[in-house]
Amino acid sequence: MRKISLISIVMLIVSIPTFAGGILTNTNQHVSFLRMLARGASIDIDGVYSNPAGLAFLPEDGLYLSLNGQSAYQTRNIKATFPLFIEDGNTRYYKGKASAPFIPSFQGAYKKGDWTISGSFAVVGGGGKASFDDGLGMFDSMVMGQVHTISGGQITSNMYSINSAMDGSQFIYGVQLGLSYQVNDWLGVFAGGRMNYFTGGYEGFLTATAHSNIPTYGGMELVGIDLDCDQTGWGLTPILGADVKLGKWNIGLKYEFMTSLNLENKTKKAEVRAMGTAMGDEGNPLADYKDGVNTPSDIPALLTAAVGYEFLPTLRATLEYHHFFDKAAGMANDKQKALKHGTHEILIGAEWDIAKQLTISGGYQRTDYGLADDFQSDISFSCDSYSLGFGAAIKMTKHLTMNIAYFWTNYDDYTKKISETTKNVYSRTNKVFGLGVDYKF
Template sequence: MSTKKFLLIGAATLIVSNPTFAGDYLTNTNQNAAFLRMVARGASIDVDGVYSNPAGLAFLPKDGFHLSLTGQSAYQTREIHASTPLWTQDGNITEKYYKGTASAPLIPSFHGAYKRDNWVISAGFAITGGGGKASFDNGLPMFDAMAAGLIAQQSQGLVTPSMYDINTAMDGKQYIYGVQLGLSYKINDWLSVFAGGRMNYVKSGYEGYLIAKMKESYGGKTLADLQLKCDQSGWGLTPIIGIDAKLGRWNLAAKYEFKTNLNIENKTDKLLVPDGVPESVLKPYADGEQTPSDIPAYLSVAAGYEILPNLRASVEYHFFDDKRAGMLNDRQKTLTHGTHEYLAGIEWDIVKMLTVSGGFQKTSYGLSDDFQTDTSFYCSSYSLGFGARARLSEAWSIDIAYFWTNYEDYEKSSDNYNGTGMPGTDVYSRTNKVFGLSLNYQF
């Protein structure tokens, strides 16, 4: 494949599907500050169960309305250390450092349920995937590498990196808004079920440019010019079922979200690429074109246990069936397996009006070198969350929490670095922290 073709494909895949929160590639599992402070909420019998354990809502102790309004702030960095002889083309391997920041200062969500006897109707709104904007103010190694390769190819090696400057920047954003509605029913004293669905609306976009010019001392000629501005949108429906069994001190729960078939459509305002790029390469990124971006099926299984009347613990398992969820260019086929998550949490009522809690989550992706790209890379991780609930009265309470993630570095090496014919290595790393506050009310 030519350098020109790689250059275009790299630019057009600037879709920030990386979640700013916990969860899978296109799924945010933290919808309430109660998750951030305890993590394992899949066996919860509380208002946050609208998302985490909807069948368990049938065991809410009081009839009436149960409402929760949440605000979260998430901050993330994405770093790439790129080592290759391409940067100087003098036979020496040098390293360039690239840093992107992704922030979501306010991510709102709402969960509400109305219980009467054995029936509960529930509704929720949240940003169920994505949730922020990523900015690489000094570009990305894939673009710098491909521009350097293109210039070397066109000049037959007569123009070296010391003779020109590259000015580049890339931004990407993605939001998946979800509106959920469902019905829970308590079959008997120990068993309840749930059926419902979520409407998902995707709004994403990416914008970037790369301009390579000879230095003024060499004439200032433009060598490469790439510009891209594209917005995307689409929608899909997620059917959801759940079950909860309350057995003495134990509460066992499961939820299954079916795969969401989702296509996103381009609205391309600008697509400027070097001459000679084949039409077949341009077509997938042209205005009006659609590409698959399915939300994978998701299984949650959880168990909660009341150790003491004021001390509770939970464990939980998540599976995301990523390999069966369609992605652009069948990217999902390069994964080695779906995503596995293991969660545990504990909470303690210190006094009647105050509960403290903490939790742990381990996320294991089925990553491969072919799946990882500069514009959309992931790292397996573990996360810690802690916080508290303060009960202000019989009706009002507040959850406040902090959630921190530690990521494993991912190293990707190639003898044909970004299609340039030279070797190179990228080391991907990330950081993430989330703050959350929920205001809860029941009447």
């Protein structure tokens, strides 16, 4: 039996995309981000993530708490063209759905004089379940090519049927702790870290079965693949920050170091079969996903810089930049080397206190991943995008504020040309709703 080139098939259900931010990072850790986006110069409880050094300038001593919940829904669609597909134009459509009905996050800060200690718990990457009920194009085309080869061309694509499906869940939970210090009237600094824990579960199968009326091969399983794999891993992220407060201007800076993260397989089944015979360990394309094997999945370093300005006591705006150092982070099969550059993000947002109890806000984000064909595949694809968000902060009492927001992303289609007769067009959608409460004791 020839080796089936499935070396990255497992990752097609591993790659559940983030809902806002870089390739592997969720930046939407507070509902205030959804309603304004550019929060890197914030001096409020959401700054625990977005601008931790700014916590040194919280207006009053005391305890600040925030609890947030978000619901996120994505679609991931692939339009695949392959010469052995029997549909019109040799084209098939594959639809995937990723959902996270509830993404929780918690932030807390305690300020005493010049010092502020802060902490948070959030889903910092992934955050849902993805399903492709009809499999994926790369799966089907790979197997169709293999069937053609092992049968010496005697079995054509109209002589058998393919049944496949796959789903998986991926979460990176983060617990952050740090300390902010007000150096003087205009400078605050921060040092801290985040412990990240990855957990994921993935299941998939494919069977290519000859039609019962086909001579010799009738009813036979031509090719079969079964996968049942869990992965876990953890890593630490050191974080530094600074905040410069100059009158109506505020500048927030943050740097998160790269997190070394290796995922260990806990595999119940990873089997490839041809003509009913299971392939051995030697040369097995799923060998990297056998039980106990580790796969690199580093969280890239992140630099954020934001400038906020208070036009009026009731009107504020922020311009922000993010850079994810994706090319320096280890990924499966070193695919990060194919990227043209790390992720660039430009964000702008504004908020207006239209009444003493009500603030409305909106924002825009443009994301450029530096994508290249060798980085993209059915198993893991990204699309450049722009995002819009809007919402409100409602002061329920002197101490209690409720944030509500809606956020959606518009993606650019990405076309990957594999050969003169084979190409894939990748597309996505993303919608997030958030509700949270902030409380000052």
